[in-house]
Amino acid sequence: MKNTVVIGAQWGDEGKAKITDLLASRADLIIRYQGGCNAGHTVVTNGVTYKFHLIPSGILYNKAVCFIGAGVVIHPESFEKEFNELKAQGVKFDNLKISPLATITMPYNIEVDGWNEANSGKGKIGTTKRGIGPTYTDKMARIALKIQDLYSFEALNEKLDMILPIKNKTLEKVYGLEPYTKDCLISLCETYAELFRPYVCFEWQDMLNRFKDKTILFEGAQGVMLDIDYGTYPFVTSSNPIGGGAATGSGYGPCMIQDVVGVTKAYVTRVGEGPFVTELTDETGKRIQDVGHEFGVTTGRPRRCGWFDAVIMKYAVLVGGITNVALTKLDVFDDFDEIKICVAYKDCRNDKVYTTYPTDVFIHKYLEPIYETVEGWKTSLSEMKSYDELPENTKKYIAKVEDLIGAPVGIISVGPDREQTIFVEK
Helix, strand or coil: CCCEEEEECCCCCCCHHHHHHHHHCCCCEEEECCECCCCCEEEEECCEEEEECCCCHHHHCCCCEEEECCCEEECHHHHHHHHHHHHHCCCCCCCEEECCCCEECCHHHHHHHHHHHHCCHHHCCCCCCCCHHHHHHHHHCCCCCEHHHHHCHHHHHHHHHHHHHHHHHHHHHCCCCCCCCHHHHHHHHHHHHHHHCCCECCCHHHHHHHCCCCCEEEECCCCHHHCCCCCCCCCCCCCCCCHHHHHHHCCCCHHHCCEEEEEEECEEEECCCCCCCCECCCHHHHHHHHHCCCECCCCCCECEEEEEEHHHHHHHHHHHCCCEEEEECHHHHCCCCEEEEEEEEEECCCCCEECCCCCCHHHHHHEEEEEEEEECCCCCCCCCCCHHHCCHHHHHHHHHHHHHHCCCEEEEECCCECCCEEECCC
8 A cells, every 4th residue: 555645525524534444454654644623533343333533543453553643733631531432442552652743722722612603603613612723723823732841841831931921811801711820721731741641752753764664544634625725714624634734744744645545425514614515405415414324423413415516526636636536425325316416516696607616615605506417226335345246327426426526436435334345446
């Protein structure tokens, strides 16, 4: 296997964890490179369901080193909860490593996130209220705490002297929230230090150099359409889930990346606010939601559902650097008579047709999808093990998708379990 980045090609929740889990069996090093506990990844193996938020889902393979990179923001309490839940399921953490350069989500980041969401009115973003945006804001404003600060009293002391006057003034004057004392935060950081101590990798540079000639898997969170630069801004996350984000969040440069697998459902889902041209609010949308069990891993919120959108997928191939596609949840359409694919948008104000993605999301309320229809296959795919076994109408659907997006489909998922996966060799 080449050094591979696994990214979401839609708005997240595409089934990245299953694909990461499959590819992880061939990797020596797995790096989670961005995002935080706002991510939700589910892996089903041997009938057991594992849920991940911060810890790389490749941890299920005890042979690979799993590294939480510098681009990730870590909420300690969420990390501890996830760790304990996975440990109770028998997961081993001998090979877990954390970058000392990862940023800590502090309690005030979560308070600010909740305040912003509650008071944003029409500007509501639909965040998970996990403090991710405010943590990245602090990081860019150079007033964030890093994991490494927990292990140097001098650094922590000096940074808090710098941070607290700014942070407390903002908490009180802007948000009407309670300020924090230095003693309170030092005590909290001492607790965090003990939590992370067994896993912090201060020798991360030596570690990455050791793995340069081995197989590396880069694991992203969220999806291309939630990218802070290329997504449906401002209805986005606060980091770069695109393939290029792996080169900043992991510690490796772009020359180490050889393949980018874009994971996409056979339809589209979205959690939270923001434009969604192919969204179905009718019985068909409800049917996809029910059959696909479309509820968020992190929040439990029902996902908005719609037909496959080749416009956003073609865009994701371009800006995400996608070289290969993993098509998931194809089996959701097993009982459908026909399936629609969005091939373009039409502006209902002036009949202008868009075949490339319009990045001004505030015109999306005027856009209508232009569909092409393919016949369903009316056959269960769940037990099929090879591309040749697939019905002709399924192959036609896949070929249509490939033609529209300009990238090959290399992996097909026909169910939640590891074994319900087809690696395409045409």
